[in-house]
Amino acid sequence: QVQLQESGPGLVKPSETLSLTCSVSGGSISSNYWNWIRQPPGKGLEWIAYIYYSGSTNYNPSLRSRVTISVDTSKNQFSLKLSSVTAADTAVYYCARGYGDCVDSWGQGALVTVSS
Amino acid sequence: NFMLTQPQSVSESPGKTVTIPCTRSSGSIASNYVQWHQQRPGSSPTTVIYEDNQRPSGVPDRFSGSIDSSSNSASLTISGLKTEDEADYYCQSYDSSNDEVVFGGGTKLTVL
Numbered sequence: 731q732v733q734l735q736e737s738g739p740g741l742v743k744p745s746e747t748l749s750l751t752c753s754v755s756g757g758s759i760s761s762n763y764w765n766w767i768r769q770p771p772g773k774g775l776e777w778i779a780y781i782y783y784s785g786s787t788n789y790n791p792s793l794r795s796r797v798t799i800s801v802d803t804s805k806n807q808f809s810l811k812l813s814s815v816t817a818a819d820t821a822v823y824y825c826a827r828g829y830g831d832c833v834d835s836w837g838q839g840a841l842v843t844v845s846s
Numbered sequence: 847n848f849m850l851t852q853p854q855s856v857s858e859s860p861g862k863t864v865t866i867p868c869t870r871s872s873g874s875i876a877s878n879y880v881q882w883h884q885q886r887p888g889s890s891p892t893t894v895i896y897e898d899n900q901r902p903s904g905v906p907d908r909f910s911g912s913i914d915s916s917s918n919s920a921s922l923t924i925s926g927l928k929t930e931d932e933a934d935y936y937c938q939s940y941d942s943s944n945d946e947v948v949f950g951g952g953t954k955l956t957v958l
């Protein structure tokens with residue numbers, strides 16, 4: 731059973747870059763694709779981006795200009811960077827596995843607050 | 847691009863059956879699998895249905911999924927409702943034309 735765990739700073743200042751890492755255990759990152767999804771307080775789920783183990787990526791068009799996603803197969807981790815953050819980027823950020831049309835195996839989530 | 851539309855909320859009594867619809871705005875609902883994710887308050891989502899109608903191990907058979915091409919919708923049906931089923935439910939699919947993951951807006955299920 732694959733498990734995912736997000737890590738990173740819980741507080742980021744406006745205009746700075748949000749950085750999160752997802753550690754994958756119980757399975758290899760060298761298969762499937764790997765997603766970042768966020769949920770603003772009291773709101774629904776928003777897909778941000780995904781990356782294949784090969785490094786191939788795809789992004790939500792609304793966030794594309796500010797998002798970078800990368801993978802480190804040697805550490806079984808993948809990462810998210812979101813630049814020029816504002817209060818609107820305050821959310822719980824989830825990592826999750828993807829295969830075919832499906833998203834499954836969610837992490838516990840990491841709350842990131844954007845505030846000075 | 848397509849959207850997945852869900853009702854904001856539904857409610858039903860314990861022991862009853864409830865169905866949550868998820869309507870695809872364009873393209874055939876059968877073109878891509880639909881998944882359903884349950885999110886209890888304060889918790890991360892968990893998948894209760896994948897590939898339209900498959901249950902992950904550990905999910906009770908009270909949960910079932912289906913698609914209906916005539917209404918271009920997917921549905922999650924929960925029978926024998928329990929108070930523990932009270933949660934937000936999100937449908938999810940994949941946009942093959944843009945290679946994007948798509949979520950519905952979520953439905954809050956109240957069991958009272």
